[in-house]
Amino acid sequence: xxxxxxxxxxxxxxxxxxxxxxxxxxxxxxxxxxxxxxxxxxxxxxxxxxxxxxxxxxxxxxxxxxxxxxxxxxxxxxxxxxxxxxxxxxxxxxxxxxxxxxxxxxxxxxxxxxxxxxxxxxxxxxxxxxxxxxxxxxxxxxxxxxxxxxxxxxxxxxxxxxxxxxxxxxxxxxxxxxxxxxxxxxxxxxxxxxxxxxxxxxxxxxxxxxxxxxxxxxxxxxxxxxxxxxxxxxxxxxxxxxxxxx
Amino acid sequence: xxxxxxxxxxxxxxxxxxxxxxxxxxxxxxxxxxxxxxxxxxxxxxxxxxxxxxxxxxxxxxxxxxxxxxxxxxxxxxxxxxxxxxxxxxxxxxxxxxxxxxxxxxxxxxxxxxxxxxxxxxxxxxxxxxxxxxxxxxxxxxxxxxxxxxxxxxxxxxxxxxxxxxxxxxxxxxxxxxxxxxxxxxxxxxxxxxxxxxxxxxxxxxxxxxxxxxxxxxxxxxxxxxxxxxxxxxxxxxxxxxxxxxxxxxxxx
Numbered sequence: 001x002x003x004x005x006x007x008x009x010x011x012x013x014x015x016x017x018x019x020x021x022x023x024x025x026x027x028x029x030x031x032x033x034x035x036x037x038x039x040x041x042x043x044x045x046x047x048x049x050x051x052x053x054x055x056x057x058x059x060x061x062x063x064x065x066x067x068x069x070x071x072x073x074x075x076x077x078x079x080x081x082x083x084x085x086x087x088x089x090x091x092x093x094x095x096x097x098x099x100x101x102x103x104x105x106x107x108x109x110x111x112x113x114x115x116x117x118x119x120x121x122x123x124x125x126x127x128x129x130x131x132x133x134x135x136x137x138x139x140x141x142x143x144x145x146x147x148x149x150x151x152x153x154x155x156x157x158x159x160x161x162x163x164x165x166x167x168x169x170x171x172x173x174x175x176x177x178x179x180x181x182x183x184x185x186x187x188x189x190x191x192x193x194x195x196x197x198x199x200x201x202x203x204x205x206x207x208x209x210x211x212x213x214x215x216x217x218x219x220x221x222x223x224x225x226x227x228x229x230x231x232x233x234x235x236x237x238x239x240x241x242x243x244x245x246x
Numbered sequence: 247x248x249x250x251x252x253x254x255x256x257x258x259x260x261x262x263x264x265x266x267x268x269x270x271x272x273x274x275x276x277x278x279x280x281x282x283x284x285x286x287x288x289x290x291x292x293x294x295x296x297x298x299x300x301x302x303x304x305x306x307x308x309x310x311x312x313x314x315x316x317x318x319x320x321x322x323x324x325x326x327x328x329x330x331x332x333x334x335x336x337x338x339x340x341x342x343x344x345x346x347x348x349x350x351x352x353x354x355x356x357x358x359x360x361x362x363x364x365x366x367x368x369x370x371x372x373x374x375x376x377x378x379x380x381x382x383x384x385x386x387x388x389x390x391x392x393x394x395x396x397x398x399x400x401x402x403x404x405x406x407x408x409x410x411x412x413x414x415x416x417x418x419x420x421x422x423x424x425x426x427x428x429x430x431x432x433x434x435x436x437x438x439x440x441x442x443x444x445x446x447x448x449x450x451x452x453x454x455x456x457x458x459x460x461x462x463x464x465x466x467x468x469x470x471x472x473x474x475x476x477x478x479x480x481x482x483x484x485x486x487x488x489x490x491x492x493x494x495x496x497x498x499x
Contacts, residue, residue, distance in 0.1 A: 026350050110337075119334040122294050122406075123348055124323035 010206050016128040017136065030134035038100050038135065039142030045099065046092060046150050054154035055161030057082050062167030075168050076176020083154035088147050089189045090237050093196035096143070097229040101204040104135055105225035108208025109218035132205040139201035140194055147193045188244040195240060196233050203229045247272045248293065248404060248436055253302030255292055262288050266462045268455045273434045275427050275450045279441055280457035281482060286440045289457065290406055294326060295319050324352055327397030329407040333389035335381040341368065341392050342377035348400040367395040371425060387418035391425065398429055405430065405437040411446055419443065423450050444483060447471060456482070
């Protein structure tokens with residue numbers, strides 16, 4: 001029953017979030033601020049993880065393909081497929097659910113317990129819209145760019161590390177990353193990213209917005225935000241994959 | 247003017263507010279006093295719509311607030327300034343941005359006009375040249391004054407103050423009390439102050455509602471309160487032996 005309660009309250013909150021903004025210029029400023037906070041600040045960690053994951057997948061593939069029937073360009077192909085289809089859109093989103101999700105939930109949760117949200121309400125401002133809409137818009141706009149950079153750096157990381165350890169040649173790797181490319185898989189990846197961006201920002205905001213109590217509860221909201229965002233990312237990953245592949 | 251008529255509120259089976267009626271007059275500092283847990287803050291939250299009333303009317307110049315739709319409520323709320331117990335300043339914004347916030351949201355003032363208004367409000371609360379400080383860099387008293395500056399930024403018709411003196415030293419408390427009273431008079435605002443500070447009651451209490459266990463128990467002025475025969479109110483007023491001694495010393499003179 002509690003699940004239905006949360007579903008109902010979540011959708012009512014989303015309805016409030018998408019009601020007409022009081023002043024567009026203030027919201028636009030907030031969106032730009034959130035893009036910087038959510039997106040730009042996540043770039044270093046995403047870059048490091050993607051670069052090294054690309055390298056690791058290259059080495060594992062190169063030394064794992066022991067059959068002489070498997071051509072060496074399969075390494076580049078494997079890196080591209082892993083990075084584009086699964087690692088960057090899903091695993092990086094899960095990492096971002098931890099980083100961005102906990103940040104959003106604790107920020108909004110702290111505002112709730114220190115009466116800052118009440119202050120917004122009493123000023124006649126739709127607090128849900130003012131606090132949450134810019135985060136959702138910023139997430140949906142900036143995460144696809146972050147993931148695109150992650151894909152690029154993953155493939156570059158594979159190339160540099162593959163060459164450095166002598167796992168592949170430059171020609172074979174570059175041939176591999178271009179081989180059998182199907183553009184629809186990019187639509188598939190970015191559909192996932194946009195969905196995950198919405199889930200991370202809205203679910204984390206939901207848990208922050210309905211925090212009750214003190215600092216301990218802010219911590220609990222933050223944990224719940226990360227756990228539920230991650231679970232829903234995995235469920236939606238399955239659903240979207242099913243939708244595109246069948 | 248704000249009038250509350252026969253308001254009731256329960257949380258589950260626990261009755262918190264029972265049949266409270268009162269008229270909060272314009273241009274006066276109206277006080278709601280009572281012990282901790284008596285329901286003072288609940289009344290205030292009902293008045294601004296943070297809680298829903300179970301029964302009764304809350305009339306803002308004749309408009310019944312609880313029956314208004316969200317838009318109607320927001321229109322009334324734009325005329326409200328509120329000073330929260332903890333200040334409730336936005337942590338991510340400087341003092342200047344905090345005070346400018348309602349102006350950004352609800353006015354079409356130019357950048358210069360807004361700056362002028364921000365400086366005026368900060369001057370009023372004696373925080374001149376503190377524009378660029380963040381709430382985390384302010385003392386408790388400064389936070390309260392900054393919150394007061396934000397509350398008056400958009401020329402409110404109604405000012406609500408929830409325990410403005412809590413956690414402050416006596417000297418700073420007097421500064422805050424005097425500020426609230428002078429702003430009330432200068433801008434002819436309907437001010438409602440929640441307090442259990444007897445100093446505030448005596449200093450600024452022009453019209454007082456005493457709440458006892460959620461019930462309206464006594465009404466009067468700051469001067470009349472010492473002549474009461476109401477035993478619960480006497481207990482409240484003279485809870486401190488020091489207050490009793492001062493009162494008798496003044497009376498015997």
